Amino acid sequence: MGRSEVIQLILSRERVQGIKRTKRLAEVFGELVFTKEVMRRYLSESAMRAFEAWEHGEPISEALADEIANAMQQWALSHGATHYTHWFLPLTGLTAEKHDAFYDFIEGKPLSGFNGSELLQQEPDASSLPSGGLRSTFEARGYTAWDPSSPAFIYGNTLCIPSVYVSYNGDALDYKTPLLRSIEVIDKAATRLASLFYRGITHVKVTLGPEQEYFLIDEAFFAQRPDLIMAGRTVIGAPPARGQQLEDHYFGSIPERVRLFMEELEWEAYRLGIPLKTRHNEVAPSQFECAPIFEELNVSVDHNQLLMDLMDRIARKHHFRVLFHEKPFAGINGSGKHNNWSLITNTGKNLFEPGKTSRDNLCFLSFLACTLKAIYEHADLLRASIASAGNDYRLGANEAPPAIISVFLGEEINRILQEIEEKSIQSQIHPKVPMRLRLSKIPSVLRDNTDRNRTSPFAFTGNKFELRAVGASANNASAMIVLNTIVADAIETFLERVEQRRKEGKRKGEAILETIREFIIESKPIRFDGDNYSEAWKQEAKRRGLPNIESTPEALLAYTTDKAIKLFTKHDVLTERELKARRDILLERYVKTIQLEARILGEMALNQVIPAALRYQNDLAQTVQNLKNAGLEQEANVHIALIKEITQHVQAIKSLVEELIATRKRWNQEQDIVKKAMGYRKEVFPFLEVIRKHCDRLEQIVDDSYWPLPKYREMLFIR
Numbered sequence: 001m002g003r004s005e006v007i008q009l010i011l012s013r014e015r016v017q018g019i020k021r022t023k024r025l026a027e028v029f030g031e032l033v034f035t036k037e038v039m040r041r042y043l044s045e046s047a048m049r050a051f052e053a054w055e056h057g058e059p060i061s062e063a064l065a066d067e068i069a070n071a072m073q074q075w076a077l078s079h080g081a082t083h084y085t086h087w088f089l090p091l092t093g094l095t096a097e098k099h100d101a102f103y104d105f106i107e108g109k110p111l112s113g114f115n116g117s118e119l120l121q122q123e124p125d126a127s128s129l130p131s132g133g134l135r136s137t138f139e140a141r142g143y144t145a146w147d148p149s150s151p152a153f154i155y156g157n158t159l160c161i162p163s164v165y166v167s168y169n170g171d172a173l174d175y176k177t178p179l180l181r182s183i184e185v186i187d188k189a190a191t192r193l194a195s196l197f198y199r200g201i202t203h204v205k206v207t208l209g210p211e212q213e214y215f216l217i218d219e220a221f222f223a224q225r226p227d228l229i230m231a232g233r234t235v236i237g238a239p240p241a242r243g244q245q246l247e248d249h250y251f252g253s254i255p256e257r258v259r260l261f262m263e264e265l266e267w268e269a270y271r272l273g274i275p276l277k278t279r280h281n282e283v284a285p286s287q288f289e290c291a292p293i294f295e296e297l298n299v300s301v302d303h304n305q306l307l308m309d310l311m312d313r314i315a316r317k318h319h320f321r322v323l324f325h326e327k328p329f330a331g332i333n334g335s336g337k338h339n340n341w342s343l344i345t346n347t348g349k350n351l352f353e354p355g356k357t358s359r360d361n362l363c364f365l366s367f368l369a370c371t372l373k374a375i376y377e378h379a380d381l382l383r384a385s386i387a388s389a390g391n392d393y394r395l396g397a398n399e400a401p402p403a404i405i406s407v408f409l410g411e412e413i414n415r416i417l418q419e420i421e422e423k424s425i426q427s428q429i430h431p432k433v434p435m436r437l438r439l440s441k442i443p444s445v446l447r448d449n450t451d452r453n454r455t456s457p458f459a460f461t462g463n464k465f466e467l468r469a470v471g472a473s474a475n476n477a478s479a480m481i482v483l484n485t486i487v488a489d490a491i492e493t494f495l496e497r498v499e500q501r502r503k504e505g506k507r508k509g510e511a512i513l514e515t516i517r518e519f520i521i522e523s524k525p526i527r528f529d530g531d532n533y534s535e536a537w538k539q540e541a542k543r544r545g546l547p548n549i550e551s552t553p554e555a556l557l558a559y560t561t562d563k564a565i566k567l568f569t570k571h572d573v574l575t576e577r578e579l580k581a582r583r584d585i586l587l588e589r590y591v592k593t594i595q596l597e598a599r600i601l602g603e604m605a606l607n608q609v610i611p612a613a614l615r616y617q618n619d620l621a622q623t624v625q626n627l628k629n630a631g632l633e634q635e636a637n638v639h640i641a642l643i644k645e646i647t648q649h650v651q652a653i654k655s656l657v658e659e660l661i662a663t664r665k666r667w668n669q670e671q672d673i674v675k676k677a678m679g680y681r682k683e684v685f686p687f688l689e690v691i692r693k694h695c696d697r698l699e700q701i702v703d704d705s706y707w708p709l710p711k712y713r714e715m716l717f718i719r
């Protein structure tokens with residue numbers, strides 16, 4: 001199909017109507033989830049009590065597992081499920097599952113095949129999943145184990161049981177294992193700190209509300225772009241005349257076809273218990289965002305992974321493809337996943353919410369100071385946790401937070417920290433202050449105590465922090481593991497210092513305030529409220545000694561510094577072996593990504609771009625011949641110049657692609673993964689940009705009707 005036929009097809013598509021909402025939301029919300037209410041219906045009273053005891057730290061017995069497995073099966077069968085699977089989050093960044101039927105067949109007769117031991121543990125044949133050497137062939141076993149803290153759900157016709165994934169030796173091969181460990185670590189530390197201020201605190205939960213950005217393009221365009229199919233991003237494509245200079249897309253009305261997709265997505269998400277709340281257009285054309293209401297971190301991570309899968313499925317139904325790549329279109333705004341992160345006590349207190357009393361605020365400031373200190377000390381780790389080949393295109397591309405990690409606090413909080421530093425506290429923290437609108441008909445709007453800064457990678461937004469540097473395709477757990485661990489570590493240091501001061505005879509309040517002050521001073525360079533996109537900030541950050549790590553291979557090295565190993569082993573979140581394996585898996589993934597992009601670019605340049613250019617060149621040559629035959633020698637010159645320009649680009653592409661292949665081959669010989677990834681970054685990666693430039697120039701001069709690839713303006717504006 002030619003490009004113009006593709007456009008015709010898209011324009012004449014019939015709208016796919018979403019599902020009809022016959023029931024009320026309250027009836028369908030979570031109907032596909034094995035919630036505690038469902039458990040209560042299916043389990044005996046004693047089993048339910050035993051499960052609740054597990055929530056308070058008791059182990060789960062075989063007998064209890066059997067009863068729960070049976071309950072899950074009954075419930076799932078009543079919803080038409082035929083299979084079950086342990087559902088887990090391997091380091092590919094995707095979700096993995098291996099489906100088993102609910103019935104074993106013995107001599108042709110079905111036999112119920114789901115019991116407690118199968119619920120508790122499975123051994124998927126997942127030898128092709130990355131293990132970073134943690135599973136050598138002689139111990140090629142990996143196990144998945146049930147995570148009872150994230151409820152099972154039905155997806156398609158399969159009962160999915162959230163699980164961790166570990167090697168034979170118990171090494172973590174996934175994101176969930178260290179995430180759960182990091183949640184325990186921060187729970188313990190934060191409970192101790194909060195207990196300095198309040199009674200009755202037994203637990204602190206981490207909350208996450210992830211905002212998910214994505215692009216939607218028509219599947220017919222997608223099918224015509226080998227780069228989107230293979231790499232999820234366009235490796236060539238000239239910028240459209242109308243990009244986002246006109247920022248009218250942002251908060252503009254949602255196109256009808258997209259709205260139908262969103263409605264169906266929301267409905268299906270609700271059935272799975274995912275509390276999607278907002279939907280709107282994003283900055284770039286064809287870019288959108290959705291955000292759920294925040295939930296407990298572990299469940300929120302699972303929900304985001306599930307949501308991405310659901311988005312992909314439903315988009316296809318509407319003849320769209322959803323793109324989660326951090327930078328699918330060069331020169332156009334990229335996609336991130338803003339991680340709104342906070343801590344909440346078992347008594348319902350948000351620990352990052354400034355309060356009314358001075359006790360509340362001392363507590364708030366303690367947690368704030370610990371967070372600042374954590375980010376300052378371990379900015380390199382946070383950077384590593386968000387590193388990927390895709391996110392490299394986005395970070396620092398003048399429309400996303402730079403690779404320099406800093407913290408935005410806003411004027412009011414900064415003033416208070418300043419006063420603490422200078423020992424002259426006068427200000428009060430106003431949680432929310434009425435804003436004078438001078439519009440008599442509109443009730444006063446409560447203004448957050450922070451103004452908005454959309455350029456900061458890590459911003460305080462009134463009662464939570466927002467980590468904006470996470471890439472749209474990432475598993476949120478990666479950044480959250482680091483954030484939890486480093487903040488927990490800072491809290492422990494904080495508590496030690498408070499205790500020390502108490503021993504020296506200081507009163508409690510004094511000891512706490514002095515420690516806050518110390519932390520504020522020690523972490524001061526990490527605070528920045530200005531424009532993070534500016535060149536001036538880069539210079540300033542350098543003066544402050546903040547790391548500016550631009551590429552993924554460099555960033556990932558932070559995982560295996562002595563400092564990182566000490567930190568993660570101290571808190572038992574990741575062992576040295578696990579850290580190294582993780583780093584190597586991610587380096588490997590980086591190499592593979594660049595390799596794939598390089599390959600696909602080479603193919604497209606040789607098979608699609610050059611042939612189109614030559615066809616046009618042929619036409620031009622014919623024109624020159626005709627002009628000359630008619631005696632118009634002079635007039636032919638302009639066409640000859642064009643022929644020459646095309647030739648130059650074609651030649652350049654040919655020789656650059658050859659060089660690229662040779663360079664790739666050379667680096668493929670390298671056995672050391674660190675060196676290999678660095679080599680790919682320094683020597684292979686730059687080819688992508690130069691080759692692309694020649695291709696994009698050709699796109700701009702070659703006859704439009706010869707161009708085989710859907711153009712940016714078409715993919716972004718036609719639906």
Ligand code: ADP
Pocket residue numbers: 207208209210211291292293294295340341342343350463464
């Ligand atoms: P925006 O940042 O676009 O203005 P909102 O302020 O509406 O968006 O919130 C964005 C996300 O932050 C939502 O997912 C919301 O649920 C989440 N959020 C709000 N409070 C908390 C909290 N205490 N902990 C974690 N996430 C939170």
Ligand code: MG
Pocket residue numbers: 211338466
């Ligand atoms: Mg936000």
